[in-house]
Amino acid sequence: MNTKTNLQGDMDKAIEQFNQQDEEIFQWTKQWYPVAVVNFLDPSRPHAIQLLGRDLVLWRDSFGKWSCFEDFCPHRLAPLSEGRVESDGTLLCAYHAWRFDSQGNCVSIPQSKDQQTSSVNCSNPRSCAVSYPTQERQGLLWVWAESGQQAQFESQLRTPRIVPELEDESLQVVHMFWNIRDLAYGWDFFMENVADPAHVPVSHHGIVGDRYKDANYYDMHCIKDISTQEGFAFEITPTAPTIQQAFHDFQPPCHMRIVSTSVDGGKLILALYATPTRPGWCRHIGCQVLVKNDSGKTPKGLGIFGLPMPTWLGHVLSSLFLHQDLVFLHYQQKILAKRQNSRWLDTVYTPNPQDKMVITFRQWLEKKAGGSIPWANGHESNLSCAELDKQKLFDVWTTHTQHCSVCQDALKNIQRLYVLAYGLAVICLCVGVIVDARAIAVKAALASVNQMPIPLLAFPPIGFWWALAGATLFAVIGYLLNKFSRLFYVYEFEHAHND
Incomplete structure (x- = not known):
């Protein structure tokens, strides 16, 4: 009986503490x-x-x-x-x-x-x-x-920051694949980035928007007041005629929910998570959720990532998108860290309304969440030390593939295929040589029977050319598969080359 009483007392105490949390610093x-x-x-x-x-x-x-x-x-x-x-x-x-x-x-x-x-x-x-x-x-x-x-x-008193549409049986939902990646910048810079729609057509030029045509003015309005536990939300003035409403909802500690509602009633939901792992790093997990309209029409997804594709292919192609931000955010973090004891708002110049949500995020972090993440003992935050070799930031193997069994299986199959392709190329080449040698031998035998001189130059038979074409084709396929497999290890990107 005493044990049950103690357990109930602990539970009551926990509930009371949780009810008081919104008045305190974020825990x-x-x-x-x-x-x-x-x-x-x-x-x-x-x-x-x-x-x-x-x-x-x-x-x-x-x-x-x-x-x-x-x-x-x-x-x-x-x-x-x-x-x-x-x-x-x-x-x-x-x-x-x-x-x-x-x-x-x-x-x-x-x-x-x-x-x-x-x-x-x-x-x-x-x-x-x-x-x-x-x-x-x-x-x-x-x-x-x-x-x-x-x-x-x-x-048991708190529910994870889930995507409610995935559990709403009244909706017709298409759940795209989950993606996961360790990123070489901190949780705060991830959240700052996804609270900034203005960067999308510029940074992600060629995938989502055009840096020369789509970097337009828009405004945003707060639709959920800043709160310790519940974060904040902003509605974005739609710039596309097909979008009726768009908003960003920051849900501490790790979720940014981005919803775009089209004029026909369909919804595109980006469920973006960032878990703080260690100083200067975060683990990103995200997906797209497409909610069909009343007539059953599926809305358009985010760029090429809205197309049906195998999960492993989505993971490989995600580097094309994630690496467009990667260098910016890594070095932004380092530059800010070097300006010790400087408030974020004092170090940046944000004159446009497109920065309202970023400013609000930094205010939430400073005023509601203690200003920074309380890392566990023994983990010093030396964020001012930037990675001098920029190419190391583009590592895909250690930040994703080695942790993903789906991608490891796909990589093994691709490696088998390019070995098979090279093997078939060699076989085709050998067959071509044999066909040509056989043709030469036949011609030599006929010349001997007819007591005619052996022709020094003879055009190879059609079978040789077919075999040579097959060898070339399989060699090219093997080369392309081998080159594609490199995307499981590294993907380098330069905005200067992204025309």
Whole structure:
């Protein structure tokens, strides 16, 4: 009875604290953050991630439940992300084979003297891994940024920043693929960027808009007052005749919801998430949601990314879009960091109404959220150190492909195809040589029978040319496939060359 009373008291206390939060500074750790797309994770192994400067590990047990621990074994602090997911559904530390269940309890210490000693040591709280609340929602894996029993209570009081249209059965919805990417700039610069529609036709020239024709004046109006917990929202004056309404809704800590309603009633929703991983970096997860109008017509999506395509192809092509902003935002962040103790508003010049939403975001961060992210201990924020080799910013392998099982499978298949294409090219060439040699031999034999001189020059037979054409075709296909496969590793971009 006392246990139940204590649990109820803790719950009441948590509810009271949450009801008072909007009057206080935003609490970064008492939030749900999307950290992965479930279908892109390999369930047979653990995955290292970062959240608010903490090193964490994700893994799935035999019941299909994903868990999140701090990435160290309590024994000797070896990273659990270097361990193994065993057939019994436990996470094994590959250093000394300690095993943990999905709750973080240590269930096996093989080096113990006997089973009784092992049980005693496993029952000690110090043997447990540090576990964080998790949940799956709308295909994403969400992690609560605090651990412990109190965190379990508090995490149940808040709903992740989901896309409500995906759960509204009255709507006809087309859910495009999720994309995920680690980006070499901070969470605040990501949010600042997506709160700035004016950059889109300029920065994304050739994909979404034209820098010379579409960089037009427009105004924006606040439609949701700034709030600690609920953020703010702005309506954008439509510049396209096909758009009836457009608005941006910032939902702390990590969601920017962008909705464009066309004149025929269809909606394009951009669900953009940015999870702060470590200083100077964030993890972006995003998708498009197309809501059909009453007549069942699907609205146009964002550029080429609104077209039907395999998920892996969407991931590869996303570099074309993301890398158009990447260098700007990386160096913006570094320039601001060098101006220490300077307020953002004092360092920039924002005379046009198109900057209203960016200014409001910076005001929310300064006045409602403590001015910056409270990174975990041991993670110093040295943001003024810029990456001098700009080409390293365009790395795709370490920021996406190595974490995405869908793209890894596609890459393996493409590599098989270009090896096959080169192999067929060699075979065709060999066949052509054999056909030509056979033709020469036949002509030589006929010349011998007829006692005529062997012709020194003879036009190869048609079969040779067909074989040569096949060899050329397969070699070109192999070359193009090999070149395309490079997009899984790196994609370099220069605005100076984007005409």
